Amino acid sequence: MRRLVLVLTCLFISACSQKSETIIIQNKGSDTLVNLAQAWAEEYKNVNTKVALAVSGGGSGTGIAALINGTVDIANSSRAIKPEERDEAKKNTGNDVKEFIVGMDALAVFVHPSNPLLGLSLEEVACIYGEGGKCTHWSDVRGTIVPGCKDNKIIRVSRQSNSGTYQYFREAILGKKKDLKLGSMDLNGSRESIDLVEKTPCAIGYSGMGYLNPRVRALCIQKTSDSDCVEPTVKSAMDKSYPISRELYMYTSGNPSEIVQAYLDWTQTDRAHEITVKAGYVPAPKR
Amino acid sequence: MEIKVTESAPLAMEWRQKKKEKPVSEKIIEGMIKTGGVSCIVLIAAILFFILKESYPFLVGAFNFKEFFFSEEWYPASVVKIRYGILALLTGTVLVTVISMLIAVPLGLACAFYISEFCSPKVREIYKILIEFLAAIPSVVWGFIAIMMINPTIIQLFDVPIGLNILNASIILALMSLPLIISVGEDALRAVPETYREAAEALGATKWEVATRILLPAAKNGLMAAALLGVGRALGETMAVLMATGHSIQIPNSIFEPGRTLTATIAAELGESPKGGEHYQALFAIGLVLFCLSFVVNLTADYLIRGRRQ
Numbered sequence: 001m002r003r004l005v006l007v008l009t010c011l012f013i014s015a016c017s018q019k020s021e022t023i024i025i026q027n028k029g030s031d032t033l034v035n036l037a038q039a040w041a042e043e044y045k046n047v048n049t050k051v052a053l054a055v056s057g058g059g060s061g062t063g064i065a066a067l068i069n070g071t072v073d074i075a076n077s078s079r080a081i082k083p084e085e086r087d088e089a090k091k092n093t094g095n096d097v098k099e100f101i102v103g104m105d106a107l108a109v110f111v112h113p114s115n116p117l118l119g120l121s122l123e124e125v126a127c128i129y130g131e132g133g134k135c136t137h138w139s140d141v142r143g144t145i146v147p148g149c150k151d152n153k154i155i156r157v158s159r160q161s162n163s164g165t166y167q168y169f170r171e172a173i174l175g176k177k178k179d180l181k182l183g184s185m186d187l188n189g190s191r192e193s194i195d196l197v198e199k200t201p202c203a204i205g206y207s208g209m210g211y212l213n214p215r216v217r218a219l220c221i222q223k224t225s226d227s228d229c230v231e232p233t234v235k236s237a238m239d240k241s242y243p244i245s246r247e248l249y250m251y252t253s254g255n256p257s258e259i260v261q262a263y264l265d266w267t268q269t270d271r272a273h274e275i276t277v278k279a280g281y282v283p284a285p286k287r
Numbered sequence: 288m289e290i291k292v293t294e295s296a297p298l299a300m301e302w303r304q305k306k307k308e309k310p311v312s313e314k315i316i317e318g319m320i321k322t323g324g325v326s327c328i329v330l331i332a333a334i335l336f337f338i339l340k341e342s343y344p345f346l347v348g349a350f351n352f353k354e355f356f357f358s359e360e361w362y363p364a365s366v367v368k369i370r371y372g373i374l375a376l377l378t379g380t381v382l383v384t385v386i387s388m389l390i391a392v393p394l395g396l397a398c399a400f401y402i403s404e405f406c407s408p409k410v411r412e413i414y415k416i417l418i419e420f421l422a423a424i425p426s427v428v429w430g431f432i433a434i435m436m437i438n439p440t441i442i443q444l445f446d447v448p449i450g451l452n453i454l455n456a457s458i459i460l461a462l463m464s465l466p467l468i469i470s471v472g473e474d475a476l477r478a479v480p481e482t483y484r485e486a487a488e489a490l491g492a493t494k495w496e497v498a499t500r501i502l503l504p505a506a507k508n509g510l511m512a513a514a515l516l517g518v519g520r521a522l523g524e525t526m527a528v529l530m531a532t533g534h535s536i537q538i539p540n541s542i543f544e545p546g547r548t549l550t551a552t553i554a555a556e557l558g559e560s561p562k563g564g565e566h567y568q569a570l571f572a573i574g575l576v577l578f579c580l581s582f583v584v585n586l587t588a589d590y591l592i593r594g595r596r597q
Contacts, residue, residue: 161364183537202448
């Protein structure tokens with residue numbers, strides 16, 4: 001009897017301790033990064049069975065806001081944290097925000113497959129999207145005539161103005177001193193942008209490279225009008241020859257705990273890089 | 288204080304108890320109904336208070352009346368100069384609401400007349416079930432119908448570059464507010480006393496004459512209230528119009544151009560604006576504008592319904 005009690009107690013304790021060992025890492029933020037973060041989390045289950053990642057999207061701003069409020073362990077962001085956000089986080093949690101570059105993403109500019117245009121220079125993209133830009137019809141851009149697009153008018157597909165993708169796109173093509181033209185169709189997600197362009201011959205859109213599918217055609221981009229036209233690929237994004245590529249970040253509040261640090265380190269292993277490429281993103285350059 | 292027990296007291300107490308016994312259940316019900324009624328008012332007051340509280344710092348700070356209502360430049364995340372102009376959004380909301388009502392009100396009232404006056408009881412039952420079913424479709428599903436079915440149809444039929452536009456959203460909103468207009472309209476027609484119909488028919492009026500000359504004037508207020516409730520529905524709809532309008536900040540030159548509504552702007556941007564920031568507060572100011580708009584519409588509807596009763 002005594003032995004039985006002992007055994008049961010041991011079992012009970014071990015069961016409890018096992019349960020408490022499954023640690024959940026809260027991971028939230030950028031919609032651009034969410035697919036990749038999920039793929040990583042899926043694989044990481046096999047690497048460390050005692051750690052589970054709860055990944056959710058909502059946008060870079062949402063992730064950083066959650067970090068400031070201290071409700072996540074890792075915030076995903078497709079833009080660098082702003083100094084004022086850093087200050088606010090310091091004020092709220094008392095910790096300095098730590099930055100980790102976990103991968104890279106190239107923003108692809110894409111059109112309907114029937115559009116004969118092959119590439120654009122950054123200047124031409126700015127002419128289409130930027131405030132004050134004069135390119136309103138496809139004929140204004142290299143005299144293009146798009147079959148199936150009746151009045152040849154460019155339909156600009158964009159994103160809502162506080163998404164990380166929008167803000168990065170604006171900065172990449174216009175710098176920090178100009179806005180995008182109003183009157184674009186501001187969709188709520190990268191997938192929606194692709195779906196709309198796929199169905200609309202007159203349209204042009206942009207999104208992270210990971211979202212591209214064969215039903216839209218990505219354009220090659222020239223940095224200036226006399227430089228080479230570079231396709232958005234893993235290679236061109238990594239060597240930075242593709243002009244619209246950016247870093248993807250994960251942020252933690254203060255120095256990450258051992259478990260979180262282990263996960264962040266793992267994201268830079270070869271296996272994780274494989275997943276990164278498979279998901280359509282670009283591994284971070286070696287630190 | 289002590290009560291002196293007199294001779295007649297037992298009788299009085301018994302009587303009182305008897306009287307009390309019945310009201311117990313009644314009192315509970317009464318209380319429940321009262322709570323229901325009061326909680327409605329409290330809730331609306333709380334909503335107004337909440338919206339005011341959240342938008343207050345914006346209203347006394349960055350708010351500029353002229354820019355807010357007369358500029359179409361909605362640049363909440365601008366790097367050059369942040370501008371909060373809702374003219375384009377307001378135009379979008381008004382356009383979509385008006386055009387959807389141009390479609391839905393005649394259709395809905397005609398349907399109400401048909402169901403209430405012209406069809407057989409059996410058909411009426413079937414129609415009522417179908418209309419209730421129409422009301423049960425979630426708005427995201429309507430949005431998908433807008434993108435997947437109405438969008439390509441508009442492109443083909445009218446040969447326009449994009450099918451997500453004011454027309455598309457109006458059609459969707461019309462379909463969404465039809466069930467409301469039909470059921471309220473039908474109720475209004477049913478409420479006309481049977482004696483009116485009988486008297487008219489005794490005078491030799493045809494069914495058509497009864498409908499147009501007797502029922503239409505008699506149920507006028509109720510029918511108008513039905514239409515206005517439909518307006519309220521169209522005004523407040525969010526998800527479906529977000530998907531159907533094309534969500535583009537511009538004052539549309541025609542019904543074939545994309546636009547954007549107040550509700551859709553809040554839905555799309557609130558999630559990513561930091562809580563308590565100026566953008567967040569500006570979105571609540573939009574909420575305030577919407578609150579006022581729907582308040583006016585509902586007040587008018589209410590006034591008309593009361594007019595009918597008097």
